[in-house]
Amino acid sequence: MGKAIEVLAESMPWAGFSIPVKSDDLSQRPFEQSDQRLIQACIAGDRQSFRRLYQRYQHRVRALLYQLGAASALDDLVQEVFLRAWKGLPNFRQSSQFSTWLYRIAWNVASDQRQSAARGRSRLEALSVQAPVQQDAPDLMHLHYQDAVHRGLEALSFDHRTILVMHDLEDISQKEIAEILDIPVGTVKSRLFHARAAMRQALDRQGVQL
Amino acid sequence: MSQFPEEDPDLVDFLKRNCSTPPPPAPDLEARIMRSVQATPQRTTRPYRWWAASGAIAAAVVGAILVYRQPTSIDPADSAQIEAFLENSWSTTLNSTPVANASDYSEYLALVDSTTE
Numbered sequence: 001m002g003k004a005i006e007v008l009a010e011s012m013p014w015a016g017f018s019i020p021v022k023s024d025d026l027s028q029r030p031f032e033q034s035d036q037r038l039i040q041a042c043i044a045g046d047r048q049s050f051r052r053l054y055q056r057y058q059h060r061v062r063a064l065l066y067q068l069g070a071a072s073a074l075d076d077l078v079q080e081v082f083l084r085a086w087k088g089l090p091n092f093r094q095s096s097q098f099s100t101w102l103y104r105i106a107w108n109v110a111s112d113q114r115q116s117a118a119r120g121r122s123r124l125e126a127l128s129v130q131a132p133v134q135q136d137a138p139d140l141m142h143l144h145y146q147d148a149v150h151r152g153l154e155a156l157s158f159d160h161r162t163i164l165v166m167h168d169l170e171d172i173s174q175k176e177i178a179e180i181l182d183i184p185v186g187t188v189k190s191r192l193f194h195a196r197a198a199m200r201q202a203l204d205r206q207g208v209q210l
Numbered sequence: 211m212s213q214f215p216e217e218d219p220d221l222v223d224f225l226k227r228n229c230s231t232p233p234p235p236a237p238d239l240e241a242r243i244m245r246s247v248q249a250t251p252q253r254t255t256r257p258y259r260w261w262a263a264s265g266a267i268a269a270a271v272v273g274a275i276l277v278y279r280q281p282t283s284i285d286p287a288d289s290a291q292i293e294a295f296l297e298n299s300w301s302t303t304l305n306s307t308p309v310a311n312a313s314d315y316s317e318y319l320a321l322v323d324s325t326t327e
Contacts, residue, residue, distance in 0.1 A: 043252070047244065047248060058235070062232050067229065067232075071232070074235075075235055075242075079239065083247065088253060089252060090253065146230050149225055149229050168226070169229055203224075
């Protein structure tokens with residue numbers, strides 16, 4: 001009964017109330033197929049199930065790629081991530097989470113893009129002069145802070161940027177980051193510590209005191 | 211206790227409030243991706259093919275060993291011929307040895323004595 005109310009409340013946001021639902025319950029909602037089922041359907045050749053997976057994860061993939069510095073040609077890179085995922089789905093080991101696997105692909109795509117950009121006249125260089133996306137009528141202080149964060153991220157090494165973005169901006173747990181990057185959790189902790197210190201220094205240089 | 215402090219709420223909060231957001235996707239991005247997916251076959255490693263290949267290799271190796279170790283069969287006629295040849299060459303060898311025949315040997319010694327005198 002309680003579960004039915006939760007589902008009802010979730011499906012009727014206009015009702016004006018919300019009840020927190022555990023993330024584990026998401027896969028058990030009647031209208032939401034679990035990742036696992038969608039993946040199995042994809043492997044069986046059902047492309048509509050892949051569309052559902054895309055719709056479910058595209059925001060997170062997009063945000064991760066963007067914060068990792070792959071802002072130019074972002075649509076192309078998102079497409080590359082999902083195409084690699086589609087091709088590789090039959091080899092996906094369901095012992096790990098789909099999101100972890102997908103983040104790993106996204107990180108690989110961002111790394112590849114970074115390397116190819118470093119070789120030639122880069123998209124990334126274009127990014128460094130690209131103004132951050134502005135919200136509607138932002139105040140000047142917010143604009144300044146936004147620019148400071150953008151520059152701070154640019155100043156970090158790719159390893160530090162990856163950890164900071166994944167953990168502090170995308171709320172991925174340290175354990176999951178360790179899985180995505182295939183490094184020990186201790187290394188994640190260490191890199192996070194140094195990344196934050198470097199970010200603080202970068203912000204400090206731009207006159208931002210926390 | 212961890213060597214690295216795990217929390218830095220001031221910094222994390224500041225970053226979250228001030229990080230720029232990605233631009234919205236192109237309206238046709240989803241359709242584009244689905245078209246690519248439609249045109250792209252999935253990739254399978256098919257491990258059973260590796261098993262089949264390794265089985266074939268193992269079978270070939272075992273077969274080669276068996277063939278190598280199997281005694282070659284000889285035609286009975288050839289066998290008799292070979293045996294006769296061996297017997298003949300053996301006895302010839304024995305008969306040509308000076309020690310084998312005492313009379314021949316004594317004649318040989320007599321000849322040697324006559325030439326040395």
